[in-house]
Amino acid sequence: MLAKGQTVIQYMEQLAPKHIAEEWDKVGLQLGSLQKEISGILVALDVNEEIVEEAISLGCNLIIAHHAIIFRPLQGILTDTPAGRLYEKLIKHDIAVYISHTNLDVAEGGMNEWMAEALGIENSAPIKDIHSEQLSKLVVFVPKDHHQKVLDAILNAGAGSIGNYSHCSFNIEGYGTFLPGEDTEPYIGEPGKMQRAEEVRIETIVPQGIRNKVVQAMLKAHPYEEVAYDLYQMDLKGRSLGLGRVGKLKEATTLGAFVETVKQGLKVDRVRVVGELDRPIRKAAVLGGSGAKYYNSAIFRGADVLVTGDIDYHTAQDALLAGITLIDPGHNAEKIMKEKVAEWMTGKLTEGRYKTAVHASQVNTEPFRFM
Structure with a gap:
């Protein structure tokens, strides 16, 4: 298929x-x-x-x-x-x-993480944060006998992540009431008769990027014809995403030796280098495409070298004066x-x-x- x-x-x-x-x-x-x-x-x-x-x-x-x-x-x-x-x-x-x-x-597991991995940069973080993920609070009411099934569906779809914790939720037992219409086929009760059902209120956090996925997983697992749920936008922000990546190298090296790592890791034959080849390199930054203007952000993050493409003459001069070395493998390194x-x-x-x-x-x- x-x-x-x-x-x-x-x-x-x-x-x-x-x-x-x-x-x-x-x-x-x-x-x-x-x-x-x-x-x-x-x-x-x-x-x-x-x-x-x-x-x-x-x-x-x-x-x-x-x-x-x-x-x-x-x-x-x-x-x-x-x-x-x-x-x-x-x-x-x-x-x-x-x-x-x-x-x-900027995606986690995306371009700049791949480039960082290729250069041996460990435990990398963005050079400059540009986006904080919007979070929503999902609240849904589930009959008690389907509570675990619906909860598992929601959490397995990616909801409930807070920092380094996953599968976070809050669950409250109570009673729900509803009156099924004449043309309904209710999971509980009969059409035209007021119902009082044991239910569980599930609350969890959903990042914007997977909101539709989580809702669809919830609806698929839920037994009701009409599912009662709410999505509230939260002031609390989720993970931060940003440009480039910066982190320590597996082993300290020199600029000259790191040039060879860049050529091999990014599969390029030639690079342009700004700085003395014997300079010690312990922490490196990489930004795919044209990222030379972010050299100050790389310095702020403690980088000894920034690997990026399309470096112009004056930016190279300014970066050198500011105390950071540069390696330009070209835009095509992406x-x-x-x-x-x-x-x-x-x-x-x-x-x-x-x-x-x-x-x-x-x-x-x-x-x-x-x-």
């Missing part, structure tokens, strides 16, 4: 929820339709004509990419322009394009996401017993050539 497009994207948004993307970012479905079975998925960093040809050859009708194909409002689609030809080819071959960008960057997302999505589809194939793009979209 092939997975539906909406099912694939529900899985993707478990990894990188859209609501944690930066406000300016363009994420989500950018072209095509998800109202179809997905024959194959191609995971790519960028989308160009070579990537589309790769998708066609592999029989993929969905591309999950990191960088948007439409970032600014279109004034028109002219098929004799490079962008227009790209859109035309995607449409003709019924290939949808879904973008996961800054939401994948290609680490191709294998990681493909692996993650394959696992989710396998769990769901879907036969939709997932491929990591083999096309090199690095625009620079080093001579």
Whole structure:
């Protein structure tokens, strides 16, 4: 059985929820339709004509990419322009394009955690917090004989996490009253007769990103035709998500030796380096894409080096004066996401017993050539 497009994207948004993307970012479905079975998925960093040809050859009708194909409002689609030809080819071959960008960057288990792991950074934390997850209080009333079943469904769906504690809830026994209408089929009692039932009030905390998942799990496990439940927005904030990652290295090293770790871990042949190669490095920061402007945040977090792309001349000078070294592996170092997302999505589809194939793009979209 092939997975539906909406099912694939529900899985993707478990990894990188859209609501944690930066406000300016363009994420989500950018072209095509998800109202179809997905024959194959191609995971790519960028989308160009070579990537589309790769998708066609592999029989993929969905591309999950990191960088948007439409970032600014279109004034028109002219098929004799490079962008227009790209859109035309995607449409003709019924290939949808879904973008996961800054939401994948900041997600737990996402881009910057993968980069940190590749560099041997341990117990990493964000360089700069940018998003605190909104929490809701879920309250539901359950007949006593279904209390444990419904509670397990809610908590196993991810509700009830507070800091390092999981499966947190509060449960109160009491009595519920209701009058079933004539056309109802009540789980307890009879139509037209007032009922008084032993019930349990369950209270727990639900993060915004999994609210729909938790509610659906609750409704599926609940025996009532009409489920009485409430969701209250809370002032209390959940986990903080942020840009980049910073942490101690497994072993102290020098900038020169760490350069080799970066080249090997991020699979790049060349890097640009700012700083003396014999400088000791104990704590490192990494930020995928263009993150040089956050060097002060990395310094504040105690980093000796910041690994990020697209470093400009003046920022390099300022960072050096501020006392931090820099390594620029290029923006394309984010290609680490191709294998990681493909692996993650394959696992989710396998769990769901879907036969939709997932491929990591083999096309090199690095625009620079080093001579």
